[in-house]
Amino acid sequence: MSSSRPIARLGAGSLGLALAAAGLSFVAAPAAHAADPVVINLVGINDFHGRIDANTVKWAGTVEQTKALRPAADTLFVGAGDLVGASLFASATANDQPTIDVLNELGLQASSVGNHEFDKGWADLRDRIIGPAATPNAAWEYLGANVYAKGTTTPVLPEFWETDVSGLKVAVIGAVTEETRSLVSPGGITDIDFGPIVPAINRVADELTDGNAANGEADVIVATVHAGAVKGAGSSYEEQVLQNGEFQDMALHLSPKVDAVFQGHTHQLYAWDAPVTGGDLPTRPLLQTGNYGDNVGNIQLTVDPATKHVISYTKQNVARVTTPDADLIARYPVLSQVKSTVDTAIANAAAVGNQPVGSITADITTALPNPALPPAAGGTGNRDDRANESTLGDLVGNALRDGVPSDQGHVDLGIVNPGGLRSELLYAGDTTSNPANTNGVVTYAEANNVLPFVNNIWLVDLKGSSLKKVLEQQWQPVGSSRPFLALGLSDNVRVTYDPNAPAGSHITSVRIGDAPLDPDATYTVSTFSFLGTGGDNFAAFTEGTPHDTGLVDRDLWISYLQNHPGLSPDFARQQVGATGLPASVSAKGHYEFTLSKLDLTSAGSPANTSVSITADRGRGPVVKVGTATVSGGTAAVSIDIPSQVKGGVLTLVAQPSGTTVTIPVAQK
Structure with a gap:
């Protein structure tokens, strides 16, 4: 088991070059300094989804700013999947090549695959996004310890990537949600299987520490996992552990040999101290950055090089900076190339993307949290x-x-x-x-x-x-x-x-x-x-x-x-909660039930105030049956059906949205 590309190792000579480049002198440490702690600076991203737009340089500047918190030789830049796929137009129209180019320019070193890396199938990921081993497209290592050849437990992707940091062997293990098989078109993944996350990571962690150099060796292990907590802000680690699923499994069963965890997939923002039994410390850092380049994750592990144990850590999510692009480029010259890539992608997409194709009268949106x-x-x-x-x-x-x-x-x-x-x-x-x-x-x-x-x-x-x-x-x-x-x-x-x-x-x-x-x-x-x-x-x-x-x-x-020019949002819900709702009603009957979820939460959605209730027999005038008050999207309905209402339907309409519920009326 080893990564498919050469392992990068930084010895004393390369460390000296890195320090010299930073304007610092390098002197070989005497024996008395052999045990000086090593601080490993981990910079993480997840769920970037090809955000090639006006904020890309600022996001890239945030990455560079976070990398610069420690010397380059002590810094690793990693991802937790969905870096491409479901992308903005400037990236999507070029098959996400602009995003791949930007990540190459920023020096991404390793990332777990995400489910969106498989949007166009395993062959597209393998042959185009990753590309040939001799001439890779994505210069970083895409990891998938739980992605197997169909019907086997043979990984089709590298399980880990390893490098040296100040004499410590640091390994990054990657895995993706087992749900990927239901999140992408099955026709594109007929040759592979997705297994559970925790057994795969634990297996690789054991092999990296079993003393068999042929399996790879690790003093420090970092997991990048495309799976995470259902909720971040407004919740807590303890609350999320109570939820069933992959997050709970990682919380309870992930090997104590894993020293830090970057997560993704659920687009949540958190940086938690996760309890761990048998680890170097009572807790380990667990972090997800949200999504779309809003934040950059940072975990710093302080390691005793003599014992190879983590003796302390820090964790944070760094919000994307608002510094002008020109100032960022002056501070971090690599951003000049990032800006060139972004500008070219936006310009190429603009010829098509700027053309009007429709019109709306108001915001039409997803549901808003x-x-x-x-x-x-x-x-x-x-x-x-x-x-x-x-x-x-x-x-x-x-x-x-x-x-x-x-x-x-x-x-x-x-x-x-x-x-x-x-x-x-x-x-x-x-x-x-x-x-x-x-x-x-x-x-x-x-x-x-x-x-x-x-x-x-x-x-x-x-x-x-x-x-x-x-x-x-x-x-x-x-x-x-x-x-x-x-x-x-x-x-x-x-x-x-x-x-x-x-x-x-x-x-x-x-x-x-x-x-x-x-x-x-x-x-x-x-x-x-x-x-x-x-x-x-x-x-x-x-x-x-x-x-x-x-x-x-x-x-x-x-x-x-x-x-369909001039489209307007339709605030009527198509699905309504109903407790105690009768399957049908009859003349002279009395009925009580509760309607809920009458209001939408999209932009501009009105709060309903009442429900009008009428009966339509399909002949003659519509009969008014009653009304009900709506509060917080819920209405307690209590009605008596008039004796003349036989057949047809009872219609309940929430005002002003027009959300409608229909109940059959018995003929007799």
């Missing part, structure tokens, strides 16, 4: 609460339903996974670099940033019973990094669910158009190939019959925007 704050600009910050429905998700659902040409077949509904929505449609224009980007204009680049994955559009014929399973699978398997994923649905779909029901029984009603879901009927769902192949644990899609339209999601989406 804090609805009281403005939505994020540039795809980072206050956005992407995947546990809640959004105006953007439902709009993309409409595009999937209505954007497929009629000669491709009839479509009944569109379904979108929330993780597929990577940026917002914001009304405020930015004419700084694009005069065409005025208020309300949607440019090609902005549209592409919403759906950057380049999935094909599939039409999947599903039985109603399987479609209901798809909706039920929004409650993810136990131990998933995100317990609930709120699907975006086209606006002809209405769903009620009981949040308190047991697993498998949450969905209480589904209506497609004006009719209840028929479990035996076949419905054609327009969705991304990612979901159609069972991605994000929506395995019920595989019960249907798929048809690949050959259309790319980006192209269908942009065509939809071009054909």
Whole structure:
């Protein structure tokens, strides 16, 4: 077991050169100084997702500033995956080569793979992103101790990367979430398997310390893992350990031989002291930087070179600096090349990306973690609460339903996974670099940033019973990094669910158009190939019959925007919580139930204040039945059904959003 590229080792001679370059003199230490502590400066990133934009030089400057906290010979620059994929337009339009170039220029040394490194399949990662061993594209080592050849436990990627720091052998072990198999298109990973994280890291850590030099040797071990806590800010290590899943497994079972852990995948921000039994210290640093280059992680390990034990550490997340680019370039000359790469990428993308393709009347966004704050600009910050429905998700659902040409077949509904929505449609224009980007204009680049994955559009014929399973699978398997994923649905779909029901029984009603879901009927769902192949644990899609339209999601989406100018956000929820909801009501009956989740949390979503309740028999006038008050998105409904209401439907409409719940009325 060894890395596939030569191990870099820094001896006394190279240390002297590094110190001389820093303006310091180097003198060979006498024997009395042999035990002077060594400080290893670890600089970490995760979930960068190809953020090639106006902030890239500032992020790169933050990396260089953090690296400069210690001499270059004592500093390692590592990643925890998703460095490419789901990228901004300037990177995505060039297959993420600008991002790879920037990371090469900054001297990234090793990174775990993330699930997005597999977006275009294992062969693309191996042959293009990483490239040939003799002439690599990504100059750093991509690590995957738990990524195996299909049907084996033989790693297909290097398990670790190793170097010398002031005479200490430091190894970096990399691993990726086992959920990757459900997070990328299965067709691209048919030759590989993903195993559990902890046994893989522990196995490599044992081999690095077993005294067999053929396996590699390590005095200090760092893990970079593309998996992490479900929540960071506002939570604590102790709270997150109580959650099932990979974070809990790492917290409880990761080898004490691992001295520091960089994490990723869940886009959370934390720097915690993680208790460890049998380690050099009672705790070890555990850190994730959030996402999109907002922060750079820094862990410094102080090691006694005589005992090879960590005797202290520090940990922090360093927020991206706001220093002007010119000042950063003057301080760190390598940033001149970074800026050149970024400027070239942005200029190349601008020819296409600056073109208007649509227009909106107000912000249309993902669900916001804090609805009281403005939505994020540039795809980072206050956005992407995947546990809640959004105006953007439902709009993309409409595009999937209505954007497929009629000669491709009839479509009944569109379904979108929330993780597929990577940026917002914001009304405020930015004419700084694009005069065409005025208020309300949607440019090609902005549209592409919403759906950057380049999935094909599939039409999947599903039985109603399987479609209901798809909706039920929004409650993810136990131990998933995100317990609930709120699907975006086209606006002809209405769903009620009981949040308190047991697993498998949450969905209480589904209506497609004006009719209840028929479990035996076949419905054609327009969705991304990612979901159609069972991605994000929506395995019920595989019960249907798929048809690949050959259309790319980006192209269908942009065509939809071009054909529907002046789009406005629709604040009506398609899915509503309902406790005690009757399957039907009858004349003269009295009913009490609770509706919840009536409000959306996307930008501009109004707070509903009331629910109007009417009965429509399909003939004669609509009968007013009553009203209910809404507070905090919840309404306690208590109604008596008039004697003349027989047949038809009872309709409850939340005001002012228009969120609607429909209940059948018995004929007698």
